[in-house]
Amino acid sequence: MPSLPATIPDEAALDDWMSRPSDALTSFVATLRGPLVVLGAGGKMGPSLCALARRAADAAGHDLEVVAVSRFSDPDVRRWLDARGVRTQACDLMTDDLGALPDAENVLYLVGLKFGTQQAPAQTWAVNTLVPARVTERYAGARVVALSSGNVYPFVPVASGGSLEDDPLTPLGEYPNACVARERLFQYGSQTHGTPGVLVRLNYATDLRYGVLVDLAQQIAAGRPIDVTMGYLNCIWQRDANDAVVRALEVAETPMRPLNLTGIERLSVRRLAEALAERMGRDLEVVGQEAPTALLSNVSRMVETLGAPETPLDTVLDWTAAWVAGGGPTLGKPTRFEVRDGHY
Numbered sequence: 325m326p327s328l329p330a331t332i333p334d335e336a337a338l339d340d341w342m343s344r345p346s347d348a349l350t351s352f353v354a355t356l357r358g359p360l361v362v363l364g365a366g367g368k369m370g371p372s373l374c375a376l377a378r379r380a381a382d383a384a385g386h387d388l389e390v391v392a393v394s395r396f397s398d399p400d401v402r403r404w405l406d407a408r409g410v411r412t413q414a415c416d417l418m419t420d421d422l423g424a425l426p427d428a429e430n431v432l433y434l435v436g437l438k439f440g441t442q443q444a445p446a447q448t449w450a451v452n453t454l455v456p457a458r459v460t461e462r463y464a465g466a467r468v469v470a471l472s473s474g475n476v477y478p479f480v481p482v483a484s485g486g487s488l489e490d491d492p493l494t495p496l497g498e499y500p501n502a503c504v505a506r507e508r509l510f511q512y513g514s515q516t517h518g519t520p521g522v523l524v525r526l527n528y529a530t531d532l533r534y535g536v537l538v539d540l541a542q543q544i545a546a547g548r549p550i551d552v553t554m555g556y557l558n559c560i561w562q563r564d565a566n567d568a569v570v571r572a573l574e575v576a577e578t579p580m581r582p583l584n585l586t587g588i589e590r591l592s593v594r595r596l597a598e599a600l601a602e603r604m605g606r607d608l609e610v611v612g613q614e615a616p617t618a619l620l621s622n623v624s625r626m627v628e629t630l631g632a633p634e635t636p637l638d639t640v641l642d643w644t645a646a647w648v649a650g651g652g653p654t655l656g657k658p659t660r661f662e663v664r665d666g667h668y
């Protein structure tokens with residue numbers, strides 16, 4: 325990995341670092357026959373993921389077409405992708421004719437709905453079930469990496485080592501259960517059509533514009549106390565998550581199996597807050613007491629198959645503290661990692 329900067333000054337620099345492929349990704353992308361179709365590309369991860377795949381293809385000298393499919397509710401996102409050599413195709417995957425999408429051997433599925441689940445549970449279930457059912461029919465012959473969430477697990481004892489892929493999926497709340505349904509529909513499609521794939525159970529990608537570390541840093545900057553009842557978490561720098569999501573195509577299996585994806589450390593919220601407050605030169609007020617359970621994933625299988633994430637946590641803490649203290653732009657989309665009753 326190239327030496328990392330001490331701080332990331334602006335969004336242009338952030339986009340650049342976010343889309344630098346690993347050597348492993350560059351080698352892998354060279355083996356793909358195009359196009360690489362990314363569904364739900366207009367959200368928090370999709371744009372940087374598409375740009376990363378495009379740059380990996382360029383680095384490999386491989387003419388791979390990357391096609392970003394989304395409704396593009398935010399037209400700026402479409403322009404941003406177009407400017408980076410990613411082909412964009414507007415499509416509402418819930419209602420439009422999916423026959424208009426390009427045939428592809430490799431598909432990444434990023435569609436989801438989390439925020440506002442409590443206000444719109446029917447919409448959450450529809451997005452997380454109807455769209456996968458349609459996509460598994462359309463891309464029955466492709467390799468599919470479908471994003472899921474670590475939220476499909478119940479909370480586990482903090483000292484347990486985290487949930488394993490074969491553990492029972494008994495989470496609390498409508499959003500996590502809709503995520504379980506999303507997985508089951510992909511598995512059903514995989515069993516029915518023999519579609520190879522991977523269900524990536526991601527826990528908290530962190531960017532500088534959103535993520536668990538930004539949530540904490542913003543609370544510290546505002547002088548608000550940090551509640552440590554949800555005392556532990558896992559997170560991963562978004563570039564490392566995106567890099568792994570593309571490479572997960574390489575470990576696709578029939579029928580599809582889940583794979584946890586996050587950082588290798590179990591992180592204490594109290595210690596993270598202390599580290600950020602110190603870097604930001606701010607006082608820290610902590611309230612509550614760590615609960616004996618938390619949402620934690622075990623990443624043994626990820627380390628075995630895809631390797632550990634490259635970017636060190638200390639570096640991400642440096643970047644996040646400087647970004648938030650300096651008033652860098654954020655999306656205004658808190659992760660709500662502290663929620664313990666399933667009401668997102």
Ligand SMILES: NC(=O)c1ccc[n+]([C@@H]2O[C@H](COP(=O)([O-])OP(=O)(O)OC[C@H]3O[C@@H](n4cnc5c(N)ncnc54)[C@H](OP(=O)(O)O)[C@@H]3O)[C@@H](O)[C@H]2O)c1
Nearest residue numbers: 364366367368369394395396397417434435436471528529
């Ligand atoms: N980010 C994380 O930390 C995290 C953690 C755990 C799991 N995940 C999972 O990873 C996936 C990607 O994460 P993300 O943060 O990028 O999610 P996101 O911000 O919700 O992006 C998903 C995008 O899918 C598009 N979409 C929704 N309905 C659609 C439809 N009917 N047709 C076409 N496109 C549609 C939307 O963009 P348009 O408005 O352009 O259509 C939306 O922004 C999600 O499935 C999520 O469950 C993410």
